[in-house]
Amino acid sequence: MFQLNGKKAVVTGGGSGIGQAIATVFAARGAQVHILELNATAAMSTLETIEKAGGKAEVYACNVADQAEVIKAMEAIGGIDILVNCAGIAHVGKLETTSEFDFDRVYSVNVKGTYNCMFAAIPQLRKQGGGVILNVASIASTVGITDRFAYSMSKGAVLTMTLSVARDYLAENIRCNCISPARVHTPFVDGFIAKNYPGREAEMFEKLSKSQPIGRMAKPEEVAWLALYLCSDQAGFITGTDYPIDGGFIRLNN
Known part of the structure; x- marks a missing residue:
């Protein structure tokens, strides 16, 4: 169970943290992993880890905030089965301490970057007769977190984009879910x-x-195991759903 043999998976932000863990776990379960990463040097470290374990991966230097770059990378990969949108940045501050520059910076990566990757992936998923999109949101998309105004805005958008895409592509056999980690x-x-x-x-x-x-x-690999399940065939009945992985943060902090 939970094998990805023969699947072509794109993981953004695979150079470190959660993205690195997801790329490594997916490769270990048989996927051919394609890492889109702004920091190509960091991504090469992930690539080496995967190859040493006998897996297959490729690295693409790509700024997810640049749609032309993303489309070029997706077309080069072609016919993908899985997209995991993990690339993201954070910002500390409430509304009045968040500058326009910082607001736009967070938006460009977390919101526009997720949009760009889904926009470029849909035609490739369609070629395969369907597939899976998994977005990484956050507990900040559903509960108030102190001094995380721009970050919460961006992750709320990731959650609602997930629902919209899940609804719009039901007939094309494209599932779309998101996971919402607490602190990892x-x-x-x-x-x-x-x-x-x-x-x-x-x-x-x-x-x-x-x-x-x-x-x-949480440990990054704990998030990766949840991502593996949601991208596997065993999760074929799941779409349009947000999965908190939060150590009880949302429900038990009372």
Whole structure:
């Protein structure tokens, strides 16, 4: 079960964190993985890990915010079966401390980037007679998170785009779901804490970990296992659904 043998999967943001974990797990389960990543050097590290384990992968240097670049990459790959939109950026600040520049920057990657990749993927999925799109949203798309105005805006858009695409492409056998992680321990989180809370790294790591009722952050591979299921044939009856993977954050923080 949960094999992706013979499937061609595109994973954006596969150079680190959740995207890297998803690319690695998918390759281990038989998929031919195509990584779209702005940081091609980081993506090459993922590629080496996959190939050492006997998997197959390719890397494409691509800015998901640039539609022409995304279309070119998708056409080069051709006839994909799975798209996982994982590339994203964060921003700290409430509305009045979020500049127009930062708002546009988050929008261009998290919202427009997800749109661009789905826009370019639909014709390729159609060639295969259908397939799966999985978007990475966030718990911030459904609950209020302090000082995450632009980020929450962008992930709310990812969730609602997921529902729209799922509805519009039912007849073409294209499923579209999203997953909404709480905090996941990645190098991004470590860098984020170091940048925004210098000298308080250990304190903030513990605080952020304990904001999940389960008492810790998720591991990237835990998110990847959920992604694997939702992109497998065994999840063929699931579309238009958001899956929180949050250690109880949404339902149990009371």
